[in-house]
Amino acid sequence: MINAKTEIYGIIGYPLKHSLSPLLHTNLFKFYSINAIYTAFETNNITNAIKGLRALGIKGVNITVPYKEAVLDSIDEIDENAKNLKAVNTIKNISGKLVGFNTDYLGFIDMFKNHIKDIQNIKLITVIGAGGAAKAIIYALYQLDIKHIFLLNRTLDNAIKTKNIFKDMINIDISDLNDKDILSSSDIIVNCTSVGLNTQETPININYVDKAIIMDIIYKDSLLTKQARSKNLKAINGMDMFIGQALHTFKIFTGKNANKKIAYSIIKGDFE
Numbered sequence: 001m002i003n004a005k006t007e008i009y010g011i012i013g014y015p016l017k018h019s020l021s022p023l024l025h026t027n028l029f030k031f032y033s034i035n036a037i038y039t040a041f042e043t044n045n046i047t048n049a050i051k052g053l054r055a056l057g058i059k060g061v062n063i064t065v066p067y068k069e070a071v072l073d074s075i076d077e078i079d080e081n082a083k084n085l086k087a088v089n090t091i092k093n094i095s096g097k098l099v100g101f102n103t104d105y106l107g108f109i110d111m112f113k114n115h116i117k118d119i120q121n122i123k124l125i126t127v128i129g130a131g132g133a134a135k136a137i138i139y140a141l142y143q144l145d146i147k148h149i150f151l152l153n154r155t156l157d158n159a160i161k162t163k164n165i166f167k168d169m170i171n172i173d174i175s176d177l178n179d180k181d182i183l184s185s186s187d188i189i190v191n192c193t194s195v196g197l198n199t200q201e202t203p204i205n206i207n208y209v210d211k212a213i214i215m216d217i218i219y220k221d222s223l224l225t226k227q228a229r230s231k232n233l234k235a236i237n238g239m240d241m242f243i244g245q246a247l248h249t250f251k252i253f254t255g256k257n258a259n260k261k262i263a264y265s266i267i268k269g270d271f272e
């Protein structure tokens, strides 16, 4: 029941038409009897959007592509992890003070632990991409105590910038997307590019991959995960990471731990 006390949360980004976050968070609020709604704020003006949050007293938002780095300058306080990885995906309005967090890396840690039970047998991890999403994944790998990774990216300069952000945390060797030696010897390959999000394309040639588990941060099966499975490689889409980040955000917004199974049933449409 919406009334004058209903709190408003949302997601800010562009484009947002396919975001699952409003469905998930609004139904989590409903399930836990919290008088709040969560909606999509699609905008091409992030600075004004943040002013709007302040002016209207919106309680919290997720920040998504392309604004996760741009908001760093517009908020009042940044949690240490978000500061380290230089991206914010969650803002909480605490009595008028906007505080930024990052839960993407926590979602990836959840996904990684769900699927990788023998981390001591993992020798080589390769990250594809060097943008905002890649930064969260690299930071998660650092938090998982991984000491060294390969980073493959289309644009060398962007790879170098990302490597420099993490120079005191994790060793990064850079190469290009066609590095057959690295791809064939990798145990895990994480796609952090947007390639395959809305198109039937892959960032790497699957024929170069011999044994790696493919992890994709895209929550639907992409061409890459499908190709990997047809080669009998294990492939994991980004749904676990999506649910993981949402549950960590829910905790920041409400102080409550939401149940993972409830979250999955909302996304599958089994929940009314």
Ligand code: ATR
Pocket (backbone or CB within 6 Å): 065, 066, 068, 128, 129, 130, 131, 132, 133, 134, 153, 154, 155, 158, 159, 192, 193, 194, 195, 203
């Ligand atoms: P996000 O926040 O989603 O990571 P981003 O910061 O724009 O978005 O980063 C996008 C990543 O996908 C980058 O690594 C980008 O490579 P470049 O650094 O060369 O731009 C990669 N990417 C996007 N489109 C690509 C394409 N068609 N082929 C290869 N890489 C691509």
